[in-house]
Amino acid sequence: MTQLPAHVPPHIEGNPRLGTWVTVADGLVHVHVGKVELGQGIVTALAQIAADAIALPLSGIRMVPAHTTHGPDEGLTAGSLSVLQAGPALRHVGAVVRALADPGRQGYVERIAALDPETDLRAAPVAEPVATVAVGSSAPRLDLPGKVLGRASYLTDRRPKGLLHGRVLRPPSPGTRLVSLDPQWKAAGVTLIRDGSFVGVVGEHEVDVDRALPRLADGCTWVESDTLPDERGLPEWLRAGPHEDIEVLDEGPVGATLSASYSKPLLAHGSIAPSVGMARWDRAGLHVWSHSQGIHPLRLAIAAALSLDPAAVEVEHVENAGCYGHNAADDAAFDAVLLARAVPGRPVLARWSRPDELTWAPLSPAMTATVSAALVDGRITAWSYDVYGLGHSSRPGYRGAPGLLGAAYLETPVPLPQPTDPPLAAGGGTTRNAVPIYDVGPRRVTGHRRVDGPFRTSAMRALGAYLNVFAIESFIDELADEAGADPVDFRLAHLSDPRAARVVAEAARLAGWSDPLPDDVGRGLGFARYKDEGAYCAVVAEVGVTSSVAVRRLTLVADLGLVVNPDGARNQLEGGATQSVSWTTRERVRFDRRRITTTDWELYPILTFGEAPPVDVHLVTSDAPSVGAGEAAQGPTAAAIANAVHRALGVRVRDLPLDADAIVRAIEQSE
Amino acid sequence: MVITVNGADVSLVSDGETTLLTALRDELGLVGTRFGCGQGLCGACFVDVEGTVMPSCQTPLWQVEGRAVTTVEGLSRDGEAHPVQQAILDRQAAQCGFCISGIVVRAAALLRDEPDADADRVAEALDRNLCRCGSQRRIVEAVLAARESV
Known part of the structure; x- marks a missing residue:
């Protein structure tokens, strides 16, 4: 029928x-x-x-x-x-x-x-x-x-007929111009390609392009300038402005006098493979292979940056390593386009280096938030929230600008856009999940996005929800303490959404919330509904604190609506929570006044196998419409760990990452 | 220069300073060994050289001249997955999979040398393999499951 x-x-x-x-x-x-x-x-x-x-x-x-x-x-x-x-x-x-x-x-x-x-x-x-x-x-x-099984599975494994390998020499720092390049420069097996401050090589063999790059660096003279703020004062710098304010809601809260501030640093995507792109120009037009999250916007951005007819540009997606947001995939594709332009008919595979990936790819923005509330007879009666940060999107085409790294260094540069935020209707960026899910009386929630930042920030998994949920859920625990209430009971008393209450109660039950723990071990809970209408996710963390924070176990309960693939959903939640353990306990992009200094895995360490906790994932059965699982766990995991650290140590750590430095600072401040 | 790769002698035109990783991928077309950092810090390019697991991105060819190298392609023979690979597939213990080749090589060597390795030992052995998607615990469980069939 x-x-x-x-x-x-x-x-x-x-x-x-x-x-x-x-x-x-x-x-x-x-x-x-x-x-x-x-x-x-x-x-x-x-x-x-x-x-x-x-x-x-x-x-x-x-x-x-x-x-x-x-x-x-x-x-x-x-x-x-x-x-x-x-x-x-x-x-x-x-x-x-x-x-x-x-x-x-x-x-x-x-x-x-x-x-x-x-x-x-x-x-x-x-x-x-x-x-x-x-x-x-x-x-x-x-x-x-x-x-x-180790087969050719990724873009970086492609070896089409006539392939040339390409490498781009990134400048030594962002605020840089190439002032001179030795006119005699040459290296075995490669062709030099230059357009303004964009400089690179192509060659038949990887070994030749890899060897040529440091020699090319020796042949270049750059003028650099200091463009970055003082890393030690990053939260204050974020608060100083100038800002574009994002009014999320204002119900006129009064008497919100209990207050605390939280922060997160810049974070790197840290995909296990550096980004790669492949391109070929021929009479029919330009063909691009990319692991971009958005091949259509990339196509338009490439056409705009080079003043091409978009109809002559074709982009196809080819997988590469795991992607957690707007990383360097689009930039690498455009590098390939620029290199291939010099060798028509030949496909060029341009691969980034690990240091470039960690320092030149877009970063997850630093943020800081101040939350204030009123507490009357054990109930929250007013709520006020201000969050400060940098834009969470500078994706290709997002503000009408191509937003491709290489284009900003051409003879006729196409500048990178100032990062902005997705609209509130799409979940926002700085203010994503900034509205508490709890019944807290009249609320005011305002975002303040600094609009003159020198950092290239963009979307990384959960966007602002990571810091906002960390801040809200840490503060809820602080309020529970103030009210003399158990954090789970306190949450349930302020939750009128039954799906929310179910997930919180279930996580506490499955984690053995009231079971006794050794002295230096704490248990904490974090909860959120991603983007206010997505997945419900509650996480209980069991954390041991000695000289550092060791997450011993996570218990995670999620309501994702109708689940298409239960094991796939569990895998996404488990991976999201584990990645958040890494962000939360150790990750921070470092910089001096000129450049990002966390250039390799020793300077930007991520969670190792020995440190990754077991994650016990439970899905609540539901017939509600399906929602995604990949970004639900990050914020709740961060808050659960911080709340557990507080239980274990009696000290509230409000600045991420929760590493030894942050704990020592928090202990000093509490004394 | 001649080296033995996955049981077969191969003659390479690459010079001795070329890294084993580049020779495998670019000259031999064995792209299963992945480039992750080029600094020996992530484990994506691990290969087994006569019983020792090493980062092929930091290994010049002269160092393996005349020696036997096993790559991830050499672990699955005649279309049959190595038990570690099969266990990873059975448990869907990967997300993007880019780190997996190096992990399979490391875990296969571990189970060859220490067939009774427990969870802590497996995690310790994989401590120089980075995974960014957060599949670490599933991978450890998969390696433990593979012990039965190694």
Whole structure:
């Protein structure tokens, strides 16, 4: 039985051609999606949705990576929105395919192959929904076998015919110009490419381009300048402004006199592979291969930076190492474009170095917040919150600027934009999760984004929610102490959302909240609903504190609505929580007045195997709409650890990371 | 220069100062060994040289001349995954997977040398392998599960 669609999902409105989504080759239905695999398993989850929607087994479909010409434009793969946005679109596509090709008869796939690719999905009949088979099962990741068996799986492994390797020599610091380059400079096996202060080499062999780079550095003279603030006074610098204020809400709270301030430093993405891009110019135009989160915005940004007709630029997504936000993927792609421009017809694979990845890729902004509240008879009756920071987005095209690193150093430079924030309707940036979920009486919440920052900051997992949840949930514990209440009871007394209360209570129960602990061990809880309408996540941390903070165990409970792939969701929550343990206990981007100084894994250490705690993940069953899992755990984990440190030590540490220095400072301040 | 890679002698044109990683990836096309930092600090490029696991990005070819190198490609033979690889797949103990080649090489060497390694020992042995996605505990569990079949 078929009918005309009552409601067309937004991603269908934007991509209404059937042939954009579905093609057939080699007896398999090829499903084209605009969301990209970043290591989070999304393509497997979307394959499950697509297989059910088309009424085929998972083995009957093949997922095709995103492509600006041959697939739908689904915007960025970011913000834990992929299932929410792409899921309904794929269900709609499947309903049309079933209505037109009848899965009940022999020759279904052949009939799909014969469908008119120009079919308008907005007007085509749709079949009734069918029972789910793949959705809800823990289907194994489609992409993992090749990666685990050591096959060519990543963009950095591509070796197309005629390939040249490329390397770019980044300046010694951001506020820099190349004043001279030795005119006699040459090195074996490479061709020098220069445009203004953008300088690099290409060559047939990796060994040659790698060897040429330090010699190229010797041949360059730069003029540098000091552009960065004093690292020791970073929170004060953030508060000093100038700011653009973000009024989130103001209900006129009064009497909020209990107060505390919290901070986080700049953080690095620290993907295990440095970014890479590949490009080839030929008569047909420019072809780019990138592990960008947004190949369509990247395409437009490349065209804008080089004044090209966007129609002549094609970008396709190829996976690389794990991506946790706007990292250097787009920049590396543009480096490849600039290098390949000098060698038409040849593909150029441009790979960044580890130091460049840690210092030139966009950073997660430093932030600081002051929260004030009134407490009357054990209840919060007023709430006031000010958060200060730097913009959480400088993605390509975000403010009309290309936002590509290499472009800022060309002879005719295209400057990098001042970072800004996503709009509040998209969850905001600085103020993401700045509104407490608790019943706290009248509230005022204001963001203050410094608008003249010299740092290249942008979106990293959870954006401002990481600091805001850390601050709110730390302060809730402080208020519970002030009220003489148990932190879990205090939270439950201020939570009227039953799904929230359930997750908090369940986490406490599963973690053995009231069980006794040794003296130097503490237990703490953190909770939030990501972006106010996403995943509910409560984390209980058990932490030992000696000279440093050792997280011994995490218990995590989440309500994600209907879960497409339970094991995949657990994996995302576990990974998000573990990454947050790393951010929270040790990570900080360091800098002097001129440059970022945390250039390698010794200077920017991340969590090791010996330090990673067991994470016990529980999913609450729910029929509510599916929401993403990848950004739910970071803030709650940070707060849970800080609250546990307070239980263990009797001292409140409000500045991240919770390393030995921060603990010593907090002890000194409390004395 | 001749070295033995995954059981076969190969003759390389790369000079002796070329890193083993670059020779494997660029000259031999064995891209399973990954480039992560080029500084010997992340473990993504680990290979096994006659029983010793080392970062191939810090190993010049002259150092392995005439010696036997095993890469991640050499652990899975005839299409059959190494038990550590199979256990990682069984437990979905990876997210982006970029660190996995080096981890598989390190863990395979550990279980060869210490078949009874416990969780603490596995974690300790992997302490020079970095994972950014937060799969550490799943990986440790997978390596423990692989002990049965090594």
